[in-house]
Amino acid sequence: xxxxxxxxxxxxxxxxxxxxxxxxxxxxxxxxxxxxxxxxxxxxxxxxxxxxxxxxxxxxxxxxxxxxxxxxxxxxxxxxxxxxxxxxxxxxxxxxxxxxxxxxxxxxxxxxxxxxxxxxxxxxxxxxxxxxxxxxxxxxxxxxxxxxxxxxxxxxxxxxxxxxxxxxxxxxxxxxxxxxxxxxxxxxxxxxxxxxxxxxxxxxxxxxxxxxxxxxxxxxxxxxxxxxxxxx
Numbered sequence: 001x002x003x004x005x006x007x008x009x010x011x012x013x014x015x016x017x018x019x020x021x022x023x024x025x026x027x028x029x030x031x032x033x034x035x036x037x038x039x040x041x042x043x044x045x046x047x048x049x050x051x052x053x054x055x056x057x058x059x060x061x062x063x064x065x066x067x068x069x070x071x072x073x074x075x076x077x078x079x080x081x082x083x084x085x086x087x088x089x090x091x092x093x094x095x096x097x098x099x100x101x102x103x104x105x106x107x108x109x110x111x112x113x114x115x116x117x118x119x120x121x122x123x124x125x126x127x128x129x130x131x132x133x134x135x136x137x138x139x140x141x142x143x144x145x146x147x148x149x150x151x152x153x154x155x156x157x158x159x160x161x162x163x164x165x166x167x168x169x170x171x172x173x174x175x176x177x178x179x180x181x182x183x184x185x186x187x188x189x190x191x192x193x194x195x196x197x198x199x200x201x202x203x204x205x206x207x208x209x210x211x212x213x214x215x216x217x218x219x220x221x222x223x224x225x226x227x228x229x230x231x232x
Contacts, residue, residue: 044056044057044138044230044231044232045228045229045230046058046228046229046230046231048062048087048089048090048091048226048228048229049087050084050085050086050087050088051082051084051085051087052082052083052084052085052087052091052124053128054124054229056231057136057137057138057231058124058126058127058209058229058231059126059127059128060124060125060126060127060128060130060208061082061083061124061125061128062083062084062091062122062123062124062226063078063083063122063123063124063125064078064083064093064120064121064122064123065120065121065123065210066095066097066119066120066121067097067116067117067118067119067120067215068098068116068117069097069098069117070095070096070097070098070119070120071095071096072093072094072095072120073094073095073096074092074093074094074095075092075093090225090226090227090228091122091124091225091226092223092224092225092226093120093122093222093223093224093225094221094222094223094224095120095221095222096219096220096221096222097117097119097120097213097215097216097219097220097222098117098215098219099117099215099216099217099218099219099220100112100113100114100117100215100216100217101113101117102217112217114215117215118212118214118215119212119213119214119215119220120212120213120222121160121210121211121212121213122210122211122213122224122226123160123208123209123210123211124208124209124210124229125207125208126203126206126207126208126209127207130207131164131207132163132164132204132205132206132207133203133204133205133206133207134204135204137202137203137204137206138203138231138232139184139185139203139232140182140183140184140231140232141159141182141183141203141209141229141230141231142180142181142182142183142229142230142231143159143177143179143180143209143211143226143228143229144179144180144226144227144228144229144230145157145179145211145224145225145226145227146179146224146225146227147213147222147223147224147225148223148224150220150221150223154224155213155214155220155222155224156176156213156214156216157176157177157211157212157213157214157224158173158174158175158176158177158192158193158211158212158214159173159174159177159181159183159188159209159210159211159212160172160173160208160209160210160211160212161173161188161200161203161206161208161209161210162206162207162208162210163200163205163206163207164205164206164207165205170190171190171210172188172189172190172192172198172199172200173188173189173190173192173193173212174187174188174189174192175192175193175195177211179227180228182232185199185200185201185202185203186199186200186201187199187200188200211224211226
């Protein structure tokens with residue numbers, strides 16, 4: 001249903017057209033200077049610092065980015081001066097995402113405003129200074145998270161990856177990402193909601209990883225935390 005949510009990621013705090021995310025999606029590192037899935041443990045756990053700075057094979061900064069109308073209650077502000085403070089070893093965010101506006105329900109012309117209302121991303125830069133992961137890139141990545149359930153559901157999540165130099169409308173992803181699932185590069189596809197598209201060849205050129213809380217046909221209240229990140 002949410003076939004285009006990933007296609008227009010832009011920072012809520014530097015709000016321009018959806019196609020202009022570009023360097024803003026790696027602002028934390030630059031400006032703060034800055035297929036099978038399983039749940040097996042990794043030997044290379046990433047340390048989450050109190051200021052959202054990661055340490056280990058991932059060593060960039062964490063950030064949040066929301067689509068049009070998304071209200072981020074925490075962390076707020078999230079801007080050029082930083083996002084996370086006193087994080088206590090995890091990265092948490094809460095707020096609201098507006099309902100999608102859709103037309104043509106039940107017909108071949110069904111469409112929604114996914115390009116503007118895609119949801120909320122809690123993400124991090126893979127390197128510091130911001131840029132491609134490079135030679136230290138792992139073979140797998142896993143992100144553990146917890147989410148408060150509203151109306152009986154903890155929400156629809158995707159794990160996203162962006163390749164340096166690609167348009168920021170292009171994201172590789174794993175749909176319906178479950179906490180702690182181990183992801184290989186080629187598990188991630190450019191149209192993961194259809195389980196199709198290009199496969200990510202490796203993590204070497206990836207500059208951001210993000211956990212996307214997907215927008216829905218009804219308003220969403222989100223409250224979730226990344227509790228651990230591992231790579232191997």
